Amino acid sequence: MSTVTAQAPPEGADVRQAEFDAKITADQRIEPRDWMPDGYRRTLVRQVSQHAHSEIIGMQPEGDWIASAPSLRRKAILLAKVQDEAGHGLYLYAAAETLGVDRADLTDRLIEGRQKYSSIFNYPSLSFADVGVIGWLVDGAAICNQVPLCRSSFGPYARAMVRICKEESFHQRQGYELLMRMMEGTDAQRAMVQDAVDRWWWPSLMMFGPPDADSPNTQQSMAWRIKRDTNDDLRQKFVDMTVPQAERLGVTLPDPELVWNDQRGHYDFGEPDWVEFKQVISGSGPKNAERIARRRAAHEKGAWVREAATAYASKHAQEATV
Ligand code: 3HC
Numbered sequence: 001m002s003t004v005t006a007q008a009p010p011e012g013a014d015v016r017q018a019e020f021d022a023k024i025t026a027d028q029r030i031e032p033r034d035w036m037p038d039g040y041r042r043t044l045v046r047q048v049s050q051h052a053h054s055e056i057i058g059m060q061p062e063g064d065w066i067a068s069a070p071s072l073r074r075k076a077i078l079l080a081k082v083q084d085e086a087g088h089g090l091y092l093y094a095a096a097e098t099l100g101v102d103r104a105d106l107t108d109r110l111i112e113g114r115q116k117y118s119s120i121f122n123y124p125s126l127s128f129a130d131v132g133v134i135g136w137l138v139d140g141a142a143i144c145n146q147v148p149l150c151r152s153s154f155g156p157y158a159r160a161m162v163r164i165c166k167e168e169s170f171h172q173r174q175g176y177e178l179l180m181r182m183m184e185g186t187d188a189q190r191a192m193v194q195d196a197v198d199r200w201w202w203p204s205l206m207m208f209g210p211p212d213a214d215s216p217n218t219q220q221s222m223a224w225r226i227k228r229d230t231n232d233d234l235r236q237k238f239v240d241m242t243v244p245q246a247e248r249l250g251v252t253l254p255d256p257e258l259v260w261n262d263q264r265g266h267y268d269f270g271e272p273d274w275v276e277f278k279q280v281i282s283g284s285g286p287k288n289a290e291r292i293a294r295r296r297a298a299h300e301k302g303a304w305v306r307e308a309a310t311a312y313a314s315k316h317a318q319e320a321t322v
Pocket residue numbers: 046047050051052054055058085088116117118119120138139141142145168206207208209210214215216217218221227231281
């Protein structure tokens with residue numbers, strides 16, 4: 001990060017806005033104690049809290065398979081991965097709280113459907129091959145989307161991303177390794193992997209958000225350097241990265257329009273089903289209701305722990321003042 005002394009702001013201009021703009025232009029970090037425009041704060045609360053919700057709900061599709069993992073090794077790997085996702089959610093709720101929001105309120109917004117989480121976590125995980133494909137494609141897409149966020153202008157978000165991205169690369173590798181093993185197995189295992197790839201490919205492309213032309217937030221988020229790349233650019237990067245991996249694995253990606261375009265230096269690919277995308281993000285995906293119901297039940301079941309911790313903390317706070 002460069003250090004800069006803000007240009008002397010024009011006479012009468014809002015000094016704080018000028019200082020903020022100078023920092024963004026100089027690619028400097030904005031910290032929680034810094035002044036920031038309300039819109040910048042609102043955008044960060046929206047993106048960071050929805051990111052946190054995604055990590056927490058994202059524990060469910062793979063969590064369903066922990067008890068049925070085919071070996072102790074696979075169970076241990078999957079336990080570690082799902083536990084990591086919980087940690088990612090907690091780092092991100094902590095980053096959101098530096099913006100003045102309360103994590104209990106954010107959880108209420110999630111449970112009551114007033115905030116989103118990633119569309120990808122509203123699909124069923126039907127076999128253990130899904131665990132590998134989620135690691136390979138979903139965590140692979142997350143890496144494409146999240147590595148640039150390590151350079152996001154808001155300090156706590158960018159720093160949370162550094163640690164999260166290191167763990168995501170373990171997630172992607174363990175998924176790909178599982179699939180490599182299955183592809184060396186029986187015809188039935190190979191068919192399970194191909195079936196999972198067919199089901200998760202297009203929803204993985206939707207993770208990057210709507211096309212740039214239909215993205216109301218991208219332009220401003222890019223201007224504030226919250227986002228560093230557009231949805232379409234990251235989607236293209238993910239496709240270019242994944243096609244050779246699919247070939248190495250021996251699976252077919254379910255897109256007849258997928259072809260290398262020498263002129264562009266990228267793969268051409270088909271259009272995701274944006275009608276399906278809109279249905280899923282508005283709550284009518286295959287597993288939305290079930291996943292939110294489970295999050296609500298876990299939250300209600302854990303109320304006694306939160307009450308006990310609060311009572312303990314206030315008792316000790318009183319004793320400290322005596
Ligand atoms: N799922 C759900 N909602 C989505 C979405 C998706 N895949 N893509 C876009 N949306 C929503 C946006 O939230 C926005 O709605 P809102 O204004 O009510 O929040 C609307 O669709 C328009 O989309 P935009 O492109 O204008 O919105 P953004 O500029 O916020 O871009 C984003 C969307 C690319 C997801 C961006 O928010 C982002 O990069 N977020 C951080 C990364 C993230 O949240 N990843 C989620 C996956 S977490 C994960 O992968 C866990 C890993 O361990 C597997």
